[in-house]
Amino acid sequence: MTSTPSPLTRLRPRAAGLWSVFAVPYGLRVGLRGEHFLGHDDRSGEPHPTAYYVWLALSDEEVVLVDTGIGPARAAGMAGLHYYGSPVRLLASVGLAPADVGWVVLTHLHYDHTGTVAEMPAATSVVQRAEWEYWSGPTARRITRERWLCSPTDLENLAAADADGRVRIVSGDVELMPGLSVHLVGGHTAGMQVVRLRTAAGHVVLASDASHFYENRAEDRPAPILHCMPAVYAAFDRIVELADGEDLIVPGHDPAVLQRYPAAAPELAGRMVRIA
Numbered sequence: 001m002t003s004t005p006s007p008l009t010r011l012r013p014r015a016a017g018l019w020s021v022f023a024v025p026y027g028l029r030v031g032l033r034g035e036h037f038l039g040h041d042d043r044s045g046e047p048h049p050t051a052y053y054v055w056l057a058l059s060d061e062e063v064v065l066v067d068t069g070i071g072p073a074r075a076a077g078m079a080g081l082h083y084y085g086s087p088v089r090l091l092a093s094v095g096l097a098p099a100d101v102g103w104v105v106l107t108h109l110h111y112d113h114t115g116t117v118a119e120m121p122a123a124t125s126v127v128q129r130a131e132w133e134y135w136s137g138p139t140a141r142r143i144t145r146e147r148w149l150c151s152p153t154d155l156e157n158l159a160a161a162d163a164d165g166r167v168r169i170v171s172g173d174v175e176l177m178p179g180l181s182v183h184l185v186g187g188h189t190a191g192m193q194v195v196r197l198r199t200a201a202g203h204v205v206l207a208s209d210a211s212h213f214y215e216n217r218a219e220d221r222p223a224p225i226l227h228c229m230p231a232v233y234a235a236f237d238r239i240v241e242l243a244d245g246e247d248l249i250v251p252g253h254d255p256a257v258l259q260r261y262p263a264a265a266p267e268l269a270g271r272m273v274r275i276a
């Protein structure tokens with residue numbers, strides 16, 4: 001008698017040393033172009049949808065979640081957010097239990113990337129030292145700039161995970177496991193990192209908020225929320241260096257990702273796309 005393999009098993013890559021990479025949308029909010037592109041112009045008042053994602057990377061052995069989205073409590077207080085559900089619940093619906101996640105790579109510590117860390121009990125979270133110290137180091141209490149973008153509750157949860165030995169602080173460019181590396185780019189935040197994955201289609205780069213939308217890089221136009229302008233532009237260039245092609249660069253908040261890539265499986269249409 002054969003049992004049906006779990007969806008997760010079917011999504012894993014066939015060869016060792018390669019990764020399968022997926023984007024899982026968990027919300028949509030229609031903002032304004034002026035919120036997403038620096039510098040006022042005639043189009044700044046136009047509506048501009050922003051999608052919210054977590055990214056799932058599977059090797060033949062590992063389960064890595066890149067960013068953890070917004071938790072239900074914060075989502076409930078966000079005006080205009082169409083919330084599909086907690087990323088944890090959405091992942092469970094595709095066959096991934098929270099305890100299956102071995103690693104969480106946090107590209108940065110903005111609230112829409114850190115909200116469900118505490119719900120992954122077995123995961124070790126990976127954060128850049130510059131990011132960690134900006135939000136929780138000796139001077140963090142005195143920094144008010146963009147403080148609203150960081151959740152104190154999420155920071156407390158990360159500190160608890162750290163006390164439990166489940167936070168790995170890294171500095172710079174680090175290969176975490178074969179074919180998966182993180183790269184410090186800064187720019188958007190003090191310690192913004194992007195994630196590079198070796199896949200059957202070449203190296204994918206999960207740019208996250210180093211490029212929120214395709215248009216940020218295409219028009220060489222940063223988002224207004226940023227820590228350091230020269231580093232934002234350097235990050236645009238670094239992403240291109242790290243990826244094996246434009247179609248393997250994944251922006252952090254662009255709804256078009258869901259049109260550019262196919263559903264991970266027919267039954268997952270609209271819920272999960274396969275990047276590579």
Ligand SMILES: [Zn+2]
Nearest residue numbers: 108110188209
């Ligand atoms: Zn951000």
